[in-house]
Amino acid sequence: MERLGRFDFVVREYQSIDFYNNNTFYKEAVGIGLFDSTSGMVFPSPLSQFIKSVYQRKNVSLSTQRNPAYEIVKFLNFINEQIRNNNSDFGKLKVEGLFGLRLEHGSYYISYLASKAINGDMDGNYVYRIEKYLIEFYKWLNKQEILYEPIQFEEDGSSPFDDIELGTIYPNKQALPSNRLVDFGENRLELVIKFLRIADYVAPEIALGIAFQFFGGLRAGEVVNLTKKSLEYPKYNSDENGADKFILKVRDNQKYLFNHRATKIHEQVKRPRTQTLLIHPLLTSMYVKHKLRLNRLLKDNKIKNSQALFISESTGNAISGKSYHEKFMAVKEAFLLQLSKEERIEDYEYLTQKRWSTHIGRGVFTNFLLDIGATVTQVAIARGDKSITAVLKYVEETNAIKITQDALNKIRIAYDRELSEITVQNIESWSLTSNGYK
Incomplete structure (x- = not known):
């Protein structure tokens, strides 16, 4: 496993070769490499196996492989930077490499990103996405028995970084709207x-x-x-x-x-x-x-x-x-x-x-x-989405407010109309059932 501090990590695209029933299959893949600034050469890294085993095997697109690869590379280069700056919290990694990686290092990185989000330099939601990639990375390292200090992951899927003893800083999801515009508005x-x-x-x-x-x-x-x-x-x-x-x-x-x-x-x-x-x-x-x-x-x-x-x-x-x-x-x-x-x-x-x-x-x-x-x-189907969740991300906040107001107005009108038709007699005929009002 890589000795941290010496090389910079980079993302590279390559052609993957698979064999099945005496047949050879080629497909584009994304991996992680080691850049040696002295020679200017890029060497393959075993960490490419992380992308292959966790993401590539799901037959996802290159862009879906690329995202975790780039984010993990950013994390590893952040560690390198801390080592070169003689940050005492990262000192042992210069010798131990990834074998010595602990939750504290991931927590430090998440807190670093969160501080940027709190200052308005980054989308707060981005921090939570990065945390998910880090969790998968730590799980993979743990499964490969690479870490000197094995990690016990909770069965409920909660983040191992969200621990009071680690003191990880997180941005407030409600307080940090997206900094990306997704629509042109009413006009x-x-x-x-x-x-x-x-x-x-x-x-x-x-x-x-x-x-x-x-x-x-x-x-x-x-x-x-x-x-x-x-x-x-x-x-x-x-x-x-x-x-x-x-x-x-x-x-x-x-x-x-x-x-x-x-x-x-x-x-x-x-x-x-x-x-x-x-x-x-x-x-x-x-x-x-x-x-x-x-x-x-x-x-x-x-x-x-x-x-x-x-x-x-x-x-x-x-x-x-x-x-x-x-x-x-x-x-x-x-x-x-x-x-x-x-x-x-x-x-x-x-x-x-x-x-x-x-x-x-x-x-x-x-x-x-x-x-x-x-x-x-219908919108989700028209867009080719797998679920309706993605649709809601493309409804601009101001338009979402208008849609909600329009819906409330329609509900209020319908309620007032229904209320005017209700009499004492039919109120008394209502009864509670296991399915609600009848």
Whole structure:
């Protein structure tokens, strides 16, 4: 096991090889490596087995493997930093390595993150997510009998770091709202139209993709994975323009689009599905314009990958996830500047109070569905979610308050109406049953 303090830990993507029934299977995987600053080389670490055994074996996406890998690497590099700074609480780890890791070290790290959250430099919910990764990491070390001081985990699943003797500091969940914006607010449709028109001017290569995000809830990685064959309706080579319906087959097409890339972390499809989009005239016109643009590039021999739906004019290949994000942020900057010039103070303040990026399209799509009367269950199905819990995360706090108020008003009206119809006689006829009122 690694000797802490000497190397820096890094995350690397690699090709995993599995054997079954005399057959060889290759798949992309995420692991942990050791970076030697002296030689500039990265060496494989046995800690990659943690990612493989706990996350990769569940056949999850690369991004789902990547998250715990990056967070554990941050934790290990934090330990290295404490060792190099001669923090006495971490001194023994310089000799003992991970064998000497104790709950105190995890507690110290959680408290460090919590202090940043309390100061407003970090989302408090992020701290609790990191704690879950640390728990899994400690469980794995414990199971492998690596720790000099074995840990007894509680059967109720409670955190071993949440111990009064450790004195772990936690942020207050109720007192710390998310610092990420997930929706455009009540003026969402008007703002979406403005955003898309600016995108058509600033970044025409991805303008249609952004429309897919707002009107279909696609993630950025899902957009860049789209091919011409991903258009279930309208078919790419047909004369249909999507004015009556628009359906996309969201699939992982990395092997067709990104085989030339060594790292494909930003080109992941989290949930393959068939996605129906909300219909809007602007979506139709943008689709027609996008096809004309691709035909022009094809005529000028500027396309290297004819399967891709989103092409980079500079390379002729499919637009990468990183490039898509950079172009989106350029559109965002121009969009906010335009709002400022128009002196739309309320909208500008609303859209600059928190951080947001490409994922906001998914939240806007969610709230579009709620606006047209879809139930939370219907929204979850439309978004391709496994549960309704995820939907609630994309309802912006201010919109959630409005939804709650509207619901209370409807309940109050219904209650008043029912109350006016009640008489003394039918009150006396009510009886309690095991199922409630009858």
